[in-house]
Amino acid sequence: MDLDFTKLDGLVPAVIQDAASGEVLMLGFMNAEAYAATRTSGQVTFFSRSRNKLWRKGEQSGHVLRVREILVDCDVDSLVIKVDAAGPGVCHEGYRSCFFREITPTGEFKVTAERVFDPGSVYRKG
């Protein structure tokens, strides 16, 4: 059986979950090539929609995501990938998870996590 890449023009969403804590760390998209690269390398590789190319998570920061388990949903159009995350956090803003803000009942975005690294020292500009 194959994944269904047709619903989002060649992409499937991949939920990245910390294998140990269960925390959702980020959500990215994979095309067939990124999915194959993830499986063969054992490191999460996305398709970057903004840069239109494969993007191995951590290739710049060193914060790679090692695949522990890949789960697929009933419609074979979404993935959950349980990972061991190298480094203190996955978010380019310096947080453990990209989901570091809660939406309050009044619709405000409120930071609820602690910043765990300085993004300026990890990510080069430009």
Place this chain on the structure above:
Amino acid sequence: MDLDFTKLDGLVPAVIQDAASGEVLMLGFMNAEAYAATRTSGQVTFFSRSRNKLWRKGEQSGHVLRVREILVDCDVDSLVIKVDAAGPGVCHEGYRSCFFREITPTGEFKVTAERVFDPGSVYRKG
């Protein structure tokens, strides 16, 4: 600040996570209207891409998803919604989670969860 619905033609992916166990139960998509309905009703409401209309999860099965917390990512284009799930499971195939299969190293889809209800008695056909 608003969500960015522009990247997927008016939709954002929403990861549904069990508030108690941390298990990822399903992934759905919301347009602005579904997001507003989710927030005002306190029950997860998706936009169904196949039926092209709002879809309150559980409207047929009774297995509604009560919102406990909504998290938003750094790019404001993805949500994690922590929920209390009414009923034994969210998957129309009778499992607790839609992610009931693991992809093995050889690429096979292997069921790793127990079926917890009979979908035939919960979901009407047609």
